[in-house]
Amino acid sequence: MPAKGTAPFATFLIVGPTCFFLGILFALFPYDYHVLWTTPTTYKHAQDPTVDPRDQYFALQENHLKFLHASPPLISRILHIVIGTGLLGFTMKLYKPSEANMLFDGASLVLYMCGITVYIANIVKGLRTVTAGAYGGETPESGAQVMQAMWENKETDYIGREDSLRVLAASNTILALVLVGILILQAGQWYAQRKETEEIEEMDKIRDEKKAAKAAGNGGNKKKQ
Template sequence: MGIRASVVVCVTSFLLGALFTHWIADSLTLWKSPVTDEHLWTAASYYSILAKGPVEILYFLSVVVVLGATTILWSLGDGQAGNLMFDGGSIFLYGTTVVMYLYSVVPNLSAEFTTLPSHKLNSPFPRSLRISTLELASNNLVCSVALTGVLALQAGRWWAERADLEEDEQEASALVIEKEADDTKRKRRKERATGSEERSPKKLQKRRAHS
């Protein structure tokens, strides 16, 4: 169980870190006002570099994503109440991220950013490309929040399992103490019974001697 949780946390953290690298572009379009043409061209150039990157990077990310999803589903298959709650929420958020990337981010990158028109930083930014650039930034933000939720759920699961384990240990300790107390009482009763049996013949002998 600990290994599976570690894999989920490591995979999610890796993907979250990969999303944070887009802050180079997204900070210019989401968190700075006003959004100038220079900011948009900078963000579009960054996404164009990503779109032209080696396909091996996409394959590697796909393997990492599949590993994380498989691990969460495997843990969810245990059927425990804690797994159904925490891993169920995790797979929903994780799946939301995957679906958004497959059906929005990747097609957007492939369609709009493989080739950019010749431009200068102060050139007017095309309206259609502006929408795509802002949409990419929004999608990255949503995916980052979703993956952060996965980490929060896994942390909550760890805390809940730790609390249950401590409670079980306390109950086990109480049972051991109770058992030891019962054994001690039985031992004392046995000693008293043995002492009474030893004293009874002596009393009979004394009575016979007096008579």
């Protein structure tokens, strides 16, 4: 039974998109793992110290990001619809909010907006940079028209290929932590309101028992009289 005040449908509209985005990030994790978290070692690389063991993983990540950015418009539209669904859930829960809503849902909304900011500022911009090959502020061999408006007179805003790919991998990690934080806050709200409901029910039960005992005592006194 849902705790009173949890707005199950609105909570579903928040938790559903959050888990959806975590699933996308989990699918990207195999590409980010060797780029960001560990250095793979093989016998070939041990023989040739001039070879960076991460080179093949940078290439895999770069190709995958280019493929993602070249996805049909339907993919990005679905993604934006899911983002809007989460915002709708927060709007429903924060309409005439209680104290618990302001605390848990307000903090969740702040994290959600931080996630959207990371998506727009880092991930979308990074995908365009990777697709155009505009690393280090250099003019790319292809896709110049795509990036022209972004890097014109802003060459210092760009870093090298490997660092750009690491930034994208780190952005995915940050976004995953933000989304996990939203789930923790929503679970915390459910638990807090459930405990509050149980305590209120317990107090009501004790009050009813006292009233019943008092009524029984008054009835016995009347019979004696």
